[in-house]
Amino acid sequence: MPYELHQEADGRAELRLWPYNALAPRGFAVVIVMAAGTLAIPLLAVIGSKVLWGLLPFALIALWGLWYALDRNYRDRRILEAMELTRSEVTLRRQTASGMVQEWRADPHWISLHLAAKGGPVPQYLTLTGGGREVELGAFLTPEERVRLSESLGAVLIRLKSYS
Template identity: 40%
Template sequence: MPYEWIEPDGKDAPTVELHLWPYRSLLRKDFVLFIGGTCAIVLLPLLVLLGSPVLWALLPFFAIAVGGVWYAINHSYKSGEILEELRIWPDRITLEHIHPRQGRKSWEANPYWVQLKIDPNHDRITNYITLKGADRVVELGAFLPEDERAVVFSELQDRLRMVLNARND
């Protein structure tokens, strides 16, 4: 799953920390193999045209096709570098949304007053998770698949309850 729970150690460290990122089906090492395979498949029909002037007429189109595939996958990797970090202390909760092109966005509130909600029938995203606190509503894990958002919601609800119960003890 493209998220992990961290229980950091340290004096000023949060009680619990959640990192979320978009799912990637093609790893970087597989990207190299895919582009190599694409080049081989594209260039295979050109072997018949070796020594022919037609080869030079078709070669730019094949180069554009391979370059387009490379650009599209590379662009997908760049947009997949989103990271959300949710940190929970007994007296505060923070969410940092890190986007490669849009920069960092932060939110902070008191966990005692935070309302955690999931909307299974949201018009845009199924199982839409929101946190409401400090007069703001922020979304969490909108890039995750809907079934994983439901799991994250229940785990977050349990962890938040655990932190608040430990605070009251």
């Protein structure tokens, strides 16, 4: 599950969300080496001929495209959302893939959690409204994970709003 929700005894809670990590750096290297080897096999038959120079650019472009796509995916996984929930304030900090940090604060008593099954940009669109703004939460999660997160976070918000 690409999120953690920790609840303290005094009512405070901390939520961390991150994109799913499907390929570790070692896996990145293995995929590139296997792709290069696979692309080299047909080129072995034409070594020493002019055909090699006609095929080689296309093989290199395919290898570069794979490298770029995997590297872009790796950089996009640097997204991190961290939420601190207390009885006095809820703070959401979002670090984008470029490293820019966005922050949203609101009073927990005025926050509402919305899960739109349909009609949002993605299925099970999860948003928080409060402090005069609406922010999306867990855009990179699967629809099922957003439903589970909505249930867990909803329970935490209810606990924060109650004075027990």
